[in-house]
Amino acid sequence: MRNCEKMDYQFKDIEKKWQQFWAANQTFKAENQSAKPKYYVLDMFPYPSGAGLHVGHPLGYIASDIFSRYKRLRGFNVLHPMGYDSFGLPAEQYAIQTGQHPAITTEANIATYRRQLDQLGFSFDWSREVRTSSPDYYKWTQWIFMQLFNSWYNKTDEKAESIEKLVAHFATNGSAGITAVADDEILTFTAAEWNAMSEEAQQTELLKYRLTYLRESTVNWCPALGTVLANDEVKDGVSERGGYPVEQKKMMQWSMRITAYAERLLQGLDNIDWPDPLKEMQRNWIGKSVGASVKFSIEGNTQQNIEVFTTRVDTIFGVTFVVLAPEHELVASLTTPDQKEAVEAYIAQTKKKSELDRMADTKSVSGAFTGSYVLHPLNGERIQLWIADYVLAGYGTGAVMAVPSGDQRDYLFAKHFNLPIIPILDTQNTEKEADATKEGKYINSDFIDGLEYKEATAAIVAKLEEIGAGKAKVNFRMRDAIFGRQRYWGEPVPVYFKNGLPYLINESELPLILPEIDKYLPTESGEPPLGRAEDWKYQNQYEYELSTMPGWAGSSWYWYRYMDAQNATNFASKEAVEYWKDVDLYIGGSEHATGHLLYSRFWNKFLKDIGLAVEEEPFKKLINQGMIQGRSSFTYRLNPLLLGIDDNFVKPEVYVSKGIYELYKEGDFDTIEQIALFYKDLLPEGAEVGEMDFSKLHVDVNIVSNDALDIAAFRTWRPDNNKAIFILEDGSVIYPADNAQNESKYICDVEIEKMSKSKFNVVNPDDLIERYGSDTLRMYEMFLGPLEQSKPWNTNGIEGVFKFLRKFWRLFHNEQWEFTVNDDAPTKAELKSLHKIIRKVEEDIERFSFNTSVSSFMIAVNELTDLKCNKRAVLQELVIILSPYAPHICEELWTLLGNEAGTLSYAAYPVFNPSYLVEDEFAYPISVNGKTRLNINMALTMEPKEVEALVLANPDVQKYLDGKTPKKVIVVKGRIVNIVI
RNA sequence: GCUCGGGUGGUGGAACUGGUAGACACGCAGGACUUAAAAUCCUGUUCGCCUUAAAGCGAGUGCGGGUUCGAUUCCCGCCCCGAGUACCA
Structure with a gap:
């Protein structure tokens, strides 16, 4: 009779059993101190959407889980947490439609995510779970906001410092001696003047220095979503979420002075192990350009001048006109009466154009002459002042010096409007198009004639500085980040207003809880939804800030909360931060390249400046998992x-x-x-x-x-x-x-x-787990291809992995499905298979090549099946190596092998012994003129000379030689023999 | 346009620093077991030519060239696909 208990691989029972065991025993709970070295593996935490996980989402989680489990086996104290980025637009949009509180939707979605994540057998330490929308989490997001408000960026020390220090300086020395990253229009004052200022005047001044500040700025306003969006939330002129139109609008907005960190954000990229494309995207986003600012005085107007930014100040003698952006503030005052009509018509035309898609039209040349002239700072020549929409108001100073001989846009403009083109280098060819070369010697260029690029640039900058008409300057493309959203479902900003000025609430009053409101829409007067909250006033009299923080606020520091998630008195204890320091491995999608990953680096640098973080960079190594299409x-x-x-x-x-x-x-x-x-x-x-x-x-x-x-x-x-x-x-x-x-x-x-x-192409992991189990799904997702490569999901082939696991299970069982493993000494061939896989998996995991290790496991199991190996000495080791990939089946076999339940996760990883792989013989491929013809077995101890002699004496080789003497014989020991005829 | 990736059988992919191209799977074909199906197992499977067969010959990693005894790998030129980004002065 068949014993019902002894059956084929029962993945359902096994997986359920071990998932329950791990949860009940807190197997993966990490401690904040250990004799072992620390290793922090982080996944980008998900936004819990209503649709749940599809088969593409867990790809990165599986990889990080394999790595975490592997590191535990290798003796590391591993921190591998998970949580939810649970503030966000979809829950709020749903609330607007249904009236259901976003917290309820979010709660339900998190429950779905948790169930799906648990089914996959991840080794997360759930005791450290965070949710950005929970008050005991956002308390600290608000707290960090307060630290930013209370800080300014000292350029002299290149770090953020306390605002109190700045106030003390102002009180004793006035504004002298302060170099800060601040607003443009800061005041100059003495200590006495400062001390005489009113409270309001002082606060107004300080706001220009704070790292988070309120300022009227042009923002991306999305009417459909009723909120402003950050630059990285706008793609091709429409909102990234929902694809609604976005327009420019001036508003009082909270901003983050990320530009203070531009240089450090750029430099830091050199020291982190991130994918090159991602680093490149951040470099482009930061957009550093080194050049000079030059002032052109206006003819007949000594009060004002036009300041331009250029990266090629050496070409200054090639300037034949100057162009302002149509939105430039001096356009109106500099337009002469003659030109008024033309200029206004042009401005009207550009306005209309930008509402459509101005981007599409980059070829047609357009502009208008203002009628005014500026004077060349070095030779005093009169230069026409134009406006044109190819000059952007938002970059540099909104004005350029046009050098048609060296810049293609200037060239086309000059050709179109018949403006002069002056070549300035002897090698330059400007017949058909601009030539941006730096080669050759300068001509038509006054005192730099005959010089070369480097010396010319230096000479011009020196001259401009001497006469006060310019200076060397670094320009960044990156703008300060807008930090307010006119939405409900986000962190309230811990600020109230008194006499129109923002003040922080008391630290002891944190968290500032998100108030209940009746509808999740803006108020009738156009205020954000929080304007609906009844009796929501600070100290019953002052207005709170009504906008909430953007989605990236909570995710810009969450990895610190995981270090000490329950801490009620600190965002994380000093000990915990000093122990875990930074993230060793971060896995997530490349879509966060210029958003989350840049903001996180910014906050991290700030937290380091104020002594709360240890490392300058938060994420040492980062891997982008590919998108599953x-x-x-x-x-x-x-x-x-x-x-x-x-x-x-x-x-x-x-x-x-x-x-x-x-x-x-x-x-x-x-x-x-x-x-x-x-x-x-x-x-x-x-x-x-x-x-x-x-x-x-x-x-x-x-x-x-x-x-x-x-x-x-x-x-x-x-x-x-x-x-x-x-x-x-x-x-x-x-x-x-x-x-x-x-x-x-x-x-x-x-x-x-x-x-x-x-x-109809969504594949749900639940269905696949139901059919094949999560060990199969985990391995199949890895087997699909290289982790970093984008690939379409294709369920074809999952059977192969399932078959593999059953074959693996069968290694431990006899034909009657009885567990049968013996203690015999393994043979040489068995040990060879084992050590081959030990080495291979070690190499593969270290370079994140999980697909190839799955193949190697298949090879090993195929070999051991052929050898009919059922020896503990081999199989128990194999169970340990496979366990990061297929943890459930391995836990089951580990206990069947007689080990204590739950000890597999911390077992000793097998040690590779190269002596088992040493071969005596090798089947040398023999190629003739580079084409492999046959193989000859020879001892590996043989020297090249002996190999050559033996090969040439071989009758089969003789056949190919056809009586001729080879010109050359190449013997690479242990590799190949090539005979050249 | 610029910057990054990437082009290998019917499919996913392998080949670590130049050394037997196509590992491992899927699919397909044939076979065994079975009343049958499922499951399982075995054999074959880059293409073309030739052969009853064994074997043999030729081509072959997007295309064209180069370096080399030897190139999927290195160099030059081109084509195609994907991602990011764009009047950035």
């Missing part, structure tokens, strides 16, 4: 024009397989004929088939396997189509009454698209 399946439905049919007739549904459709497409006459005849037979007497056509229809990928449609499942999926007829790949036909068992198949067409519900 959808792989849609399609059916082709015949859609012919019918003649002689009355209106009530319902067309028969006929689907043709991909191959048949392709024959039809290629114009295969027989196929077309046969389909038409076939269809005609389905029609009533007298009807005719006219023009044939096909509709390409999405079909649920979950009822398609290896591109073959499960017809029975299709009839259930689409009950309205349950009478459909299918023409299969070989031309045979399945009618509704048929029991869909057939030699041939209905093959679907395939396309790669974004994964989305409407395309």
Whole structure:
């Protein structure tokens, strides 16, 4: 009789059992002190969306989990936490539509995420879970905001310092001796003047220095979402979320003085192990350019001048006109009466254009002459002052000195408006286009004639500084980050207003709890939703700030909260921060390149400046997992024009397989004929088939396997189509009454698209876990390809991994499914297989090549199966190596092997012994003129000379030599022999 | 336009610093077991030519060239796909 307890690999029972065990025993709880070295593995925490996880989301989590489990086995104290970035727009949009509080939606979504994450067997330390929307978390987000408000950036020391220190300086020395990153229009005053200022005046002045400050600025306003958006939340002129139009608007806004850290953010990139494309994106975003600012005085106006920024100050003698952005503040005052009409018309035209898509039109040249002239700072020549929309108000000073000989846009402009073009280098060719060369010697350039680029630049900067007309300057593209959102579902800003000025609430009053409101929409007067909160006043009299923090606030420091998640008195204890320091490995998507990852680095540097963080950079190593795209399946439905049919007739549904459709497409006459005849037979007497056509229809990928449609499942999926007829790949036909068992198949067409519900290409991990188990899913996701590569999801092939795990299970069992492992000494071949995999997996994990280690596991199990190996000495080691990948099955086997339950996660990792891999012989590939012809077994101890002699004496080799003497014989020991004839 | 990735069988992919291209899987074909199906196992599977077969020959990592005894790997030129970014002075 068969014993029911002894059965094939029962993944469902095993996985449930161990997930419960890990949770009950807190197996993965990390301690904040240890004799072991620390290792911090972080995943980008998810926004818990209503749709739950699809199969692409866990890719990075699986990789980080494998790495965490591996590091634990290698003797590290591993911190591997998880949480939720739970403030955000979708929950609020849902609240607007349904009236349900976003907290409730969020709670429900988190429950779904948690269930799905638990099913995958991740080794997270859930005791450290964080949620950015929970008051005991956002208390500290607000607290960090307060620290930023209370700090300014000292350029002399290159770090943030306390605002009190600045106030003390002002009180004793006035503004002298302070170099800060601050607003442009800061005052100059003496100590006495400062001390005489009113409270309001002092606060107004200090606001210009604070690292988070309130200022009127041009913002990206999204009317549909009713909020401002950061630059990185706007893509191609529309909002990243939802794709709504975005316009420019002036508003009083909280901003973060991230520009203070521009240089440090740039420098820091050199010292972190991040993917090059990502670093490059951050460099571009920061956009440092080194050059000079130059002042052009205005003819007949000694009060004002035009300041321009240039990266090629050496070309200054090539300047033939100066251009202002149409929005430049001096345009109106500098336009002469003659030109007024033309200039105003041009400004009107650009305004209209920018509302449409100005980006598309970069080729046409347009502009208008203001009628004014500026004077060249070095030779005093009169230069025309123009406006044109190719000059951007938001970059540099909104004005450029035009050098048509060296800049293509200036060149086109000069050609179009007939302005002079002066070459300034002897090697320059400006016949057809601008030539931006730095080679050669200067001409037409006054005192730099005959010099070369480097010396010329230095000479000009020196001269400009001497006469007070300019100076060397570094310009950054990066702007300060807008920090307010006119939304409900975010952290309240811990600020109230007195006499129109912002003040922080008391630290002891944190957290400032998000108040309840009746509707999640702006007020009638256009204030943010928080304006609806009743009796919500500071000390019952002062208005609170009504905007909330942006989505990136909570995620800019969360990795510190994980270090000490329960701490009620600090954002994290000093001991915890000093112990964990920084994140050793961070895994997540590259879509956060210029948002989260830049803001996090900024906050981290600030926290370091004020002594709360230890490291300058928060994330030592970062890996971007590739995006998982959808792989849609399609059916082709015949859609012919019918003649002689009355209106009530319902067309028969006929689907043709991909191959048949392709024959039809290629114009295969027989196929077309046969389909038409076939269809005609389905029609009533007298009807005719006219023009044939096909509709390409999405079909649920979950009822398609290896591109073959499960017809029975299709009839259930689409009950309205349950009478459909299918023409299969070989031309045979399945009618509704048929029991869909057939030699041939209905093959679907395939396309790669974004994964989305409407395309029926979403694959849910729950279904795959139900069918194959999470160990299989984990390994399959890794087996799919290199972690960093984007790839379409394709469930074809998951069977192979499932088979592998069953084969692995079988290694430990006899034919009757009884656990059978013996203590015999392993053979040489068994040890070789084992140590091959020990080395391979170690190498693969260290370089994050998880797909190749899955292959290697398959090879090892295939080899050991062939060797009929069931020896503990080999198998127990193999269980440890495989456990990071397939933890459940390995835990089960580990206990079956007689070990204490739960000890596998901290077992001793097998040590690679190279002596087991030493070979005596090697089958040398023998190639003739680079083409491999045969293999000859030779001892590896043989010296190249002996190998050569032996090879040349070989009769098979002689055949190839054909009596000739080889010109040359290359012998690479242990590798190859190449004979050149 | 610029900056990064990337082009290898029917498919996903492997090949670490130049050394037997196609590991490992999927799929497909054939076979065993079975009343049958599922499951399982075995064999074959880059393409082309030739052969009854064994074997043999030729081509082959987007295209064209180069360096080298030897190139998927290095260099030059070009084509295609993907991502990011863009009047940035």
